[in-house]
Amino acid sequence: MFYIYCPYCKEHREEEEFHPRGQAHLLRPEDPENTSDEEWGDYLFFRDNPRGIHHEMWVHSVGCRKFFNITRNTVTYEILETYPMGEQPTITAETERVRKEQGVQAADGGWQTVGARPENKALNEETSS
Amino acid sequence: MSDVKEFQSRPTDTSRAESPLEWSLHEQKSLPHASNPGVILSEKPFMGQLILRGGAIVMDEAVREVMDMALPAKPLAVVSDDSGERSIQWLSPDEWLVIVPGGEEFELEQKLRQSLGQAHFSIVNVSGGQTLMSLKGSRAREVLMKSISYDVHPHAFPVGKGVSTTFAKATIIVRRTQEDGWELILRRSFADYCYRWLLDASREYGVSVTR
Ligand SMILES: [Zn+2]
Numbered sequence: 001m002f003y004i005y006c007p008y009c010k011e012h013r014e015e016e017e018f019h020p021r022g023q024a025h026l027l028r029p030e031d032p033e034n035t036s037d038e039e040w041g042d043y044l045f046f047r048d049n050p051r052g053i054h055h056e057m058w059v060h061s062v063g064c065r066k067f068f069n070i071t072r073n074t075v076t077y078e079i080l081e082t083y084p085m086g087e088q089p090t091i092t093a094e095t096e097r098v099r100k101e102q103g104v105q106a107a108d109g110g111w112q113t114v115g116a117r118p119e120n121k122a123l124n125e126e127t128s129s
Numbered sequence: 130m131s132d133v134k135e136f137q138s139r140p141t142d143t144s145r146a147e148s149p150l151e152w153s154l155h156e157q158k159s160l161p162h163a164s165n166p167g168v169i170l171s172e173k174p175f176m177g178q179l180i181l182r183g184g185a186i187v188m189d190e191a192v193r194e195v196m197d198m199a200l201p202a203k204p205l206a207v208v209s210d211d212s213g214e215r216s217i218q219w220l221s222p223d224e225w226l227v228i229v230p231g232g233e234e235f236e237l238e239q240k241l242r243q244s245l246g247q248a249h250f251s252i253v254n255v256s257g258g259q260t261l262m263s264l265k266g267s268r269a270r271e272v273l274m275k276s277i278s279y280d281v282h283p284h285a286f287p288v289g290k291g292v293s294t295t296f297a298k299a300t301i302i303v304r305r306t307q308e309d310g311w312e313l314i315l316r317r318s319f320a321d322y323c324y325r326w327l328l329d330a331s332r333e334y335g336v337s338v339t340r
Contacts, residue, residue, distance in 0.1 A: 008204065008221060009205060010205075013294075014295075016278060017294060017295060062294060062295050062300050063221075063294065064204075064220065064221035064293070066222070
């Protein structure tokens with residue numbers, strides 16, 4: 001079970017109250033009439049499936065019924081941050097790569113923003129190495 | 130003034146109104162009545178309930194003017210007036226639930242519409258769609274602990290808080306408006322199910338249902 005911080009209710013809630021709604025930050029092509037079939041097909045049907053950091057849209061469907069974004073590690077299932085619609089993530093695959101190159105443990109750096117901090121920190125460190 | 134057509138949804142003639150729990154309570158030939166109940170359930174039927182949506186600032190001004198109350202300033206907060214009969218609950222950043230004694234809601238809706246004028250807002254009368262259930266008694270909290278995953282410990286759930294959450298797979302609103310009890314807001318179509326669940330969950334503590 002995830003324990004997810006809703007940026008609107010401003011507290012952690014059980015996963016049961018939420019629904020995932022796919023990849024976040026998708027932009028509809030501004031000029032559909034002059035968009036190629038391939039671009040339109042990409043927009044409609046094709047989604048990223050990264051190994052590692054992923055930005056997803058979720059909805060707090062039983063609570064405040066607002067949509068928001070989650071930055072999640074698809075390998076470890078860590079939720080690194082949650083943020084309201086219209087905002088940009090502070091943690092991305094790029095920031096994680098830089099952190100790793102500088103020799104900073106991702107398990108420490110990842111928690112600088114709001115998100116679910118697992119009770120078992122040892123478990124977390126194991127997966128991040 | 131908005132152009133929305135308003136109508137009085139509460140029958141003013143002799144038509145009989147039935148609360149969402151009418152059938153459930155009627156089906157039980159005699160209501161549970163434990164000698165020393167740990168849990169006391171009672172429906173507060175026919176309350177006036179409005180859903181307000183819009184910007185917090187304009188809505189707050191209108192509510193102050195019409196109801197002499199302020200919108201709850203924090204997420205998950207419920208505020209009540211001095212009599213405890215009228216309340217406003219935060220449901221989301223642009224949505225609030227107003228509960229008033231039955232019969233007041235239509236006039237309140239009209240006054241709010243007048244006060245809000247051409248602002249961007251919506252008011253929906255949901256009085257017929259849901260009902261209030263009061264849950265009291267020394268073991269009331271234990272019944273909630275069995276039924277919802279939300280933390281109902283007094284540290285996490287003080288008086289003046291209300292949340293919309295899952296209750297035995299259904300969706301309900303749980304709120305604490307007073308020290309000694311809880312209020313559950315049940316959707317009409319889930320009311321019978323939730324009521325039966327509550328009876329079952331309360332049985333081991335001794336339960337009384339009052340009308
Ligand atoms: Zn929420």
